[in-house]
């Protein structure tokens with residue numbers, strides 16, 4: 249018997265689903281629009297045997313490829329993909345109404361990313377389309393619990409009006425009432441905050457907005473599970489120390505740590521083949537830049553007094569502010585910085601290996617996201633880094649989901665069947 253049944257909307261390659269499975273839940277449905285992410289989901293999480301080591305399971309053979317946006321007003325929807333209602337999702341996965349205990353939703357975050365703060369919003373891009381659709385899915389099923397994940401900037405991203413999207417989300421969720429309930433008994437109580445994944449045992453300082461909505465509860469009766477890890481455990485004996493990048497790599501089973509740029513762990517004596525542990529090849533000038541940065545510090549800004557101005561890329565020459573993470577070296581003694589969808593591309597952030605003059609490999613990125621060693625990644629470089637950078641770390645969700653029942657101040661939530 250599992251802890252409860254979960255439908256994972258915007259499931260991507262399955263980071264959140266895997267976290268729920270590790271926490272003992274059954275995933276009864278998963279939907280996304282990205283065929284590569286769904287292929288990755290299916291090859292890792294579906295089928296006999298793949299998750300046997302965990303107490304939870306995935307109970308379908310294939311996730312559903314569909315567009316979860318809606319055609320509100322003049323908002324455009326990709327014509328090649330079908331849009332769905334929750335009833336369609338039920339039919340696809342053979343579920344009956346009211347069977348789902350938890351809806352997990354990670355609507356994509358591009359609209360709220362800090363990188364977009366300075367740019368005008370594209371006219372044709374509806375800012376709240378996916379949030380609205382998400383609330384409508386919840387309204388159709390009204391599960392006991394809803395998990396929500398998004399970038400931290402969603403907390404202050406507003407439309408022309410002063411209400412933030414989160415205010416709107418809280419109010420809309422607070423108004424949802426089951427047909428069989430009176431308004432006083434309905435509505436979702438919410439605990440919502442920016443959490444740092446490192447505080448929950450992930451070797452990455454990934455800060456994300458996490459919301460836990462519980463049906464029939466007031467806001468002050470719901471709380472997010474507390475951290476398990478901290479930067480300085482000497483100050484708090486109940487917590488463990490943050491997991492550093494060096495620790496995460498050295499604890500990863502059969503990971504060859506001597507890999508140079510352009511090499512991969514295939515055919516290496518003493519190591520099992522691992523196609524995802526492949527390092528991008530870099531131009532010799534990039535390797536020279538990495539070497540020079542490492543000698544002087546950890547950022548291209550440390551090169552500013554160099555005589556050889558070719559070491560600084562043209563885009564950075566004379567740049568007074570910003571871009572300081574570009575070509576940066578990861579500090580191996582700390583959890584990694586946030587991995588993005590370009591997390592193996594040195595120019596796009598602090599993604600150079602702590603000891604080697606190369607970007608981290610796709611496997612190393614997956615390890616910093618807490619994906620298990622056996623997790624298969626797409627064969628192309630760009631798909632691999634996008635899939636990994638988009639994911640929710642499974643161990644963050646495992647840590648939160650395994651304590652959902654302790655998160656209300658009343659009786660344990662009745663998510664256990």
Ligand SMILES: C[S@@+](CC[C@H](N)C(=O)[O-])C[C@H]1O[C@@H](n2cnc3c(N)ncnc32)[C@H](O)[C@@H]1O
Pocket residue numbers: 257258259260261262263264265279280281282285314315316317354355356357638639640641
């Ligand atoms: C932040 S990622 C989700 C990560 C995933 N939940 C995990 O745990 O690994 C957002 C996902 O939303 C999907 N997405 C974006 N627009 C969509 C749409 N209109 N319909 C369905 N999925 C969409 C993307 O393909 C992407 O996989």
